[in-house]
């Protein structure tokens with residue numbers, strides 16, 4: 256008996272640039288999973304309808320990208336703890352009438368830093384730059400590593416304060432503006448969207464402690480301005496390409512209960528940038 260392969264999509268607008276189909280095709284080939292993974296362009300006003308239609312056609316799951324992660328959170332009938340904490344959903348799983356919403360971005364970043372880059376977060380002083388959606392998505396997975404402290408610094412300090420208050424029961428987390436930042440940090444994570452416009456968040460050079468590790472969630476062929484700035488002040492730097500691959504691997508695990516090997520996929524993507 257021949258069965259059709261399970262279908263998955265990445266939904267966004269725009270979507271043509273997404274690397275997710277390439278990544279998941281490699282994961283599927285590597286693990287022997289029978290599946291099809293395609294891009295889906297949803298109209299800006301038609302996200303929920305596009306998802307429902309895909310479910311009716313027998314779709315098994317979806318990744319969700321800009322600008323629909325909040326709508327995906329609202330559409331889900333069940334949410335994982337990390338999706339609730341993130342307030343956004345990047346992974347949907349369909350079955351038995353349930354739309355399960357998950358968020359694998361934060362765990363993807365933590366896996367890339369802790370396992371791939373081999374930089375433990377346990378007992379470390381961590382500085383998170385930014386308080387938008389990208390920052391919020393990583394806070395719970397970072398606190399789950401039990402750092403000594405997490406400081407959230409943002410241009411609009413009130414947004415950092417709101418996040419710190421929201422997550423205070425999960426660990427030692429506080430808020431700051433950029434110009435009142437004091438002390439040195441072991442790990443500095445740029446979750447602002449400043450790199451998109453080649454801007455640098457106005458972080459004091461004194462934040463980079465001895466042997467500091469600086470991470471930018473953005474990635475590209477060349478190091479970001481933030482990475483160049485951090486390297487010039489003695490930090491070891493890494494961009495967010497590994498986060499992209501690891502969030503995909505976690506979504507693949509959510510859907511298929513199989514963990515792909517991310518290293519060769521990361522190497523191929525890096526070579527192709």
Ligand code: ATR
Pocket residue numbers: 384385386387388389390409410411412414446447448449454455456457
């Ligand atoms: P995302 O989903 O990428 O997180 P967002 O929710 O719009 O996008 O959040 C963007 C984040 O980048 C915010 O923390 C923003 O700071 P404000 O809250 O003060 O707006 C930050 N940001 C954007 N451009 C910046 C810049 N040039 N310098 C510093 N922070 C910047």
